[in-house]
Amino acid sequence: MDIFLQFDFPSILLGVFAALSCGLLGNFLVLRRQALMGDAISHVVLPGIVIGFLFSHATASWPMLLGAGGAAIVSVLLIELIRRLGNVEPGAAMGVVFTTMFAVGVVLLEQTQTAGVHLDVEHALYGNLESAIWLEAYSWRDLFNLSALSALPEDVKLLAGVSLVLIVTVLAFFKELKITSFDPLLAASLGISPQIFGLLLIVMVAVAAVAAFSAVGSILVIAMFICPAATARMLTDSLKIQLWLSSLVAVFAGVAGYLAAAFLPPMLGFDGSVSAAGMIAVVAGLLQLAAMLFAPRYGVVWRRWHLQRSS
Amino acid sequence: MTSTASLHSVTHNGRRTDHEAAAANPFTVQGLTVAYHQKPVLWNVSFSAPVGCLTAIIGPNGAGKSTFLKAALGLIPKLSGETSVFGAPIKKQLARIAYVPQRSSVDWDFPATALDVVTMGLYGRIGWLRWPGKRHRAAAMQSLAAVGMQAFAQRQIGQLSGGQQQRIFLARALAQDADVYLMDEPFAGVDAATEKAIVDVLHQLVVSGKTVLVVHHDLETVRDYFSHVFLLNGQPIASGAVEDAFTPQNLQKAYGGRLASTQLQGLAAAAPHKA
Numbered sequence: 001m002d003i004f005l006q007f008d009f010p011s012i013l014l015g016v017f018a019a020l021s022c023g024l025l026g027n028f029l030v031l032r033r034q035a036l037m038g039d040a041i042s043h044v045v046l047p048g049i050v051i052g053f054l055f056s057h058a059t060a061s062w063p064m065l066l067g068a069g070g071a072a073i074v075s076v077l078l079i080e081l082i083r084r085l086g087n088v089e090p091g092a093a094m095g096v097v098f099t100t101m102f103a104v105g106v107v108l109l110e111q112t113q114t115a116g117v118h119l120d121v122e123h124a125l126y127g128n129l130e131s132a133i134w135l136e137a138y139s140w141r142d143l144f145n146l147s148a149l150s151a152l153p154e155d156v157k158l159l160a161g162v163s164l165v166l167i168v169t170v171l172a173f174f175k176e177l178k179i180t181s182f183d184p185l186l187a188a189s190l191g192i193s194p195q196i197f198g199l200l201l202i203v204m205v206a207v208a209a210v211a212a213f214s215a216v217g218s219i220l221v222i223a224m225f226i227c228p229a230a231t232a233r234m235l236t237d238s239l240k241i242q243l244w245l246s247s248l249v250a251v252f253a254g255v256a257g258y259l260a261a262a263f264l265p266p267m268l269g270f271d272g273s274v275s276a277a278g279m280i281a282v283v284a285g286l287l288q289l290a291a292m293l294f295a296p297r298y299g300v301v302w303r304r305w306h307l308q309r310s311s
Numbered sequence: 312m313t314s315t316a317s318l319h320s321v322t323h324n325g326r327r328t329d330h331e332a333a334a335a336n337p338f339t340v341q342g343l344t345v346a347y348h349q350k351p352v353l354w355n356v357s358f359s360a361p362v363g364c365l366t367a368i369i370g371p372n373g374a375g376k377s378t379f380l381k382a383a384l385g386l387i388p389k390l391s392g393e394t395s396v397f398g399a400p401i402k403k404q405l406a407r408i409a410y411v412p413q414r415s416s417v418d419w420d421f422p423a424t425a426l427d428v429v430t431m432g433l434y435g436r437i438g439w440l441r442w443p444g445k446r447h448r449a450a451a452m453q454s455l456a457a458v459g460m461q462a463f464a465q466r467q468i469g470q471l472s473g474g475q476q477q478r479i480f481l482a483r484a485l486a487q488d489a490d491v492y493l494m495d496e497p498f499a500g501v502d503a504a505t506e507k508a509i510v511d512v513l514h515q516l517v518v519s520g521k522t523v524l525v526v527h528h529d530l531e532t533v534r535d536y537f538s539h540v541f542l543l544n545g546q547p548i549a550s551g552a553v554e555d556a557f558t559p560q561n562l563q564k565a566y567g568g569r570l571a572s573t574q575l576q577g578l579a580a581a582a583p584h585k586a
Contacts, residue, residue: 031421084388087348172440179431183417186483188386189410190435237467239422 002138008262010132010156015220015280016254017159018212021166022221023228023250025205027243030229031181032201038225041202042209042218044098045071046105049210054112058154065162065207072206075101076199127217129258129276132156155215162211166204170243177201178239216277223281224250231288234295249287257283333398337362337491337522338383338408343392345375345382352378354546356392360491360524365517366539366550367527371566374544376526377413377495384410384493396491406435409489411480413496419469425479426464429454432486454486455479458512474505481509492516492523499528510536530570530578533557 022038029035048071052064075097082093136142136151143149150157170177176197179187184194205225212221232245257280262273293300338360345353352375360366368376382389385401396404409432429451430443437443455461458478463471468479477497484492492513498506513536516523524541527533533540533553540557542548542565549561559575 031418033418175431175434175437175442178423179434182421182423182428183412183431185381185386185412185416186410186431187434189384189405189408190487191405192434233422237422237424239427242422 005137005140005142006134008258009137010134010153011129011276012255012258013152013156014129014132014159014215015258015276016251017156017163018216018220019224019228019250019254019280019284020247021159021163021208022212022224023246024166024170024243025201025208026225026227026229027232027239027246028177028181028201029205029225030233031239035226036222037202038205038209039218039222040094040098041072041075041206042213042221043105044075044101045206045210046102047071047108048074048105048206050105050108050112061154061158062161065158065210068206068210069203071101072203073199076202127213127215127220127277129216130273132215159211159215162207166208169200169204173197173200174240174243216280220277220281223284224253227281227284227288228253231284231291234291234298249284253280253284253287257281335362336395337397338493338524339395340379340383341393341395343379343382343394344390345378345387345392346390352545353382356543356547358541358547358550360522361539362522363517363520364539365513365523365525365537366541367525367533367537368541368543369527369530369533369565370543370548371569374565376543379543380410380493380495380524380526384408386410407490409484409487409492411484411492411494411497414473414477414480414499419471419476421468423468424465425455425460425468425471425475425482426451428468428479429483429486432483435487451482451486454482457485458482459508472502474501477501478505478508481512485512490521492521494523494525496526496528498532530562530574533578 026035026038029037045068048067048069049064050067052061052067055067056063058064078097078101079090079093082088082096083090086093132153132155134152134156136148138148176187176192177200179190179192180194180197187194187197209221209225212224228246228249229242231249232242235245236242258276260283261276261279265271265273291299294302296302336359340356340358343353343356344351356375356379358379368379370376378387381387382392383394383401385394394401396407401408426448430447432454433443433447433450437447452461452464455464458481460475460478460482463475463479468476471479477499481494481497484494497509501509513523513525517538525537527537534557537553539551540553541550542556542561544565544567548565549556549558557578559578562570562575562578
């Protein structure tokens with residue numbers, strides 16, 4: 001049990017918080033038809049990450065997240081500026097800004113000699129979920145022991161903090177996020193600015209993507225922005241319930257995915273384990289598939305059955 | 312309300328005229344110019360909605376009717392122009408305005424019920440950091456009943472017919488309890504029964520002293536539904552009571568060659584002959 005608590009538990013926490021923060025925001029991205037924004041924004045924020053890193057000299061840190069948020073704001077403003085001044089369509093303006101920001105990030109990386117730090121390809125794809133350890137933990141009671149909790153890996157604490165901030169922000173501005181996603185014209189006519197809440201969403205997405213990215217890699221980040229939200233959408237017609245369900249799906253995928261990665265291969269007679277981040281994404285994908293097939297009312301099976309019965 | 316106003320008029324003569332001028336001008340647009348990519352859509356449009364009247368904004372496709380509403384409300388960028396609502400800049404008077412966008416401007420697959428959408432009309436006055444409560448849902452329910460849609464309150468909006476969706480939008484505007492109603496094509500793609508129901512509600516609004524402005528497409532029904540018209544084609548062509556402004560000459564000016572002369576005569580012939 002100690003071993004589970006010290007080596008597996010912190011990794012599970014990491015996966016759960018990463019899945020939760022991305023999964024929650026994914027609801028609004030999917031509804032606004034900006035599902036791949038999470039992917040795009042994780043490139044745009046590179047210069048912000050590098051600058052944040054120069055201040056903090058750590059990969060998982062609040063300065064880095066601030067840098068990411070700042071870079072997201074700069075890129076959204078640049079897109080708007082180019083769109084208005086250059087008379088080009090939004091897609092083209094985004095393409096120009098995204099690639100330029102990423103290029104600036106690469107140059108910054110080179111020039112500041114931070115290139116060697118943890119930003120290699122393997123790391124970026126799969127993350128390092130498994131490397132989280134909590135050696136100060138001896139029993140489950142340590143979960144309520146502040147000094148033991150403070151010895152949790154920095155990654156875990158940061159992602160927990162990010163999750164909390166994001167959940168509170170979404171709860172606080174739920175009705176504004178809802179109305180600006182559904183009917184931006186009405187929102188504007190009521191004095192609720194769609195631009196400001198669009199920007200808030202993008203900044204939150206950037207922060208969540210960057211916080212989760214360094215821990216779990218880009219596969220899981222992209223999967224988590226889309227799968228839990230899309231799964232939950234099949235199951236309910238209420239946005240409020242959809243937010244809860246998607247959070248539940250994200251947490252379940254985090255726990256089940258890690259456990260399956262760590263314990264399933266040995267049980268099946270294979271040596272070692274598989275990538276936890278990859279497995280979490282697989283579980284999320286399977287849940288989505290199940291929902292698409294079997295969800296009441298929106299599932300393929302249900303609709304077939306209903307069609308047959310009514311004909 | 313009325314008694315305080317008359318009290319003021321006794322004590323401050325100067326303010327009385329201000330009050331009256333403001334009350335007489337629920338929605339006034341001055342010198343509105345809008346361009347998309349350097350191509351002007353609206354050119355120096357000025358218009359004042361007649362108070363307590365039902366006015367149709369008519370003009371050919373691409374005349375800038377929807378753009379006029381959006382730009383006047385400040386929802387899209389404009390090159391110049393001011394909008395005042397009851398004598399004050401519109402930015403300060405948003406609570407007195409209810410705007411109904413085109414039905415096609417939103418995604419009806421959105422996870423929301425009819426009641427959810429109507430409740431959104433109240434978001435402006437719920438205030439920051441608050442969620443809609445029982446009181447707001449009850450008010451939304453009343454508005455739904457006013458358009459005969461209370462039975463559909465818990466229905467997901469995508470499962471409603473076009474006419475029902477338009478009624479939901481109307482109910483949302485009613486929930487806003489405004490003084491000025493601006494509607495963008497509320498009759499687009501609705502069934503005859505819904506059209507009748509919407510017209511009835513609009514007439515009730517006017518009877519209770521509200522000012523209603525509707526972007527309208529169907530010239531055949533202008534005389535039946537509206538008391539005033541505003542003809543627009545990039546520039547303002549004419550505005551006023553239907554008898555005065557809805558004339559073959561003005562229609563010809565607004566629509567150019569797009570209306571056949573037989574059509575024009577038909578529309579003119581529908582005029583009541585009092586002489």
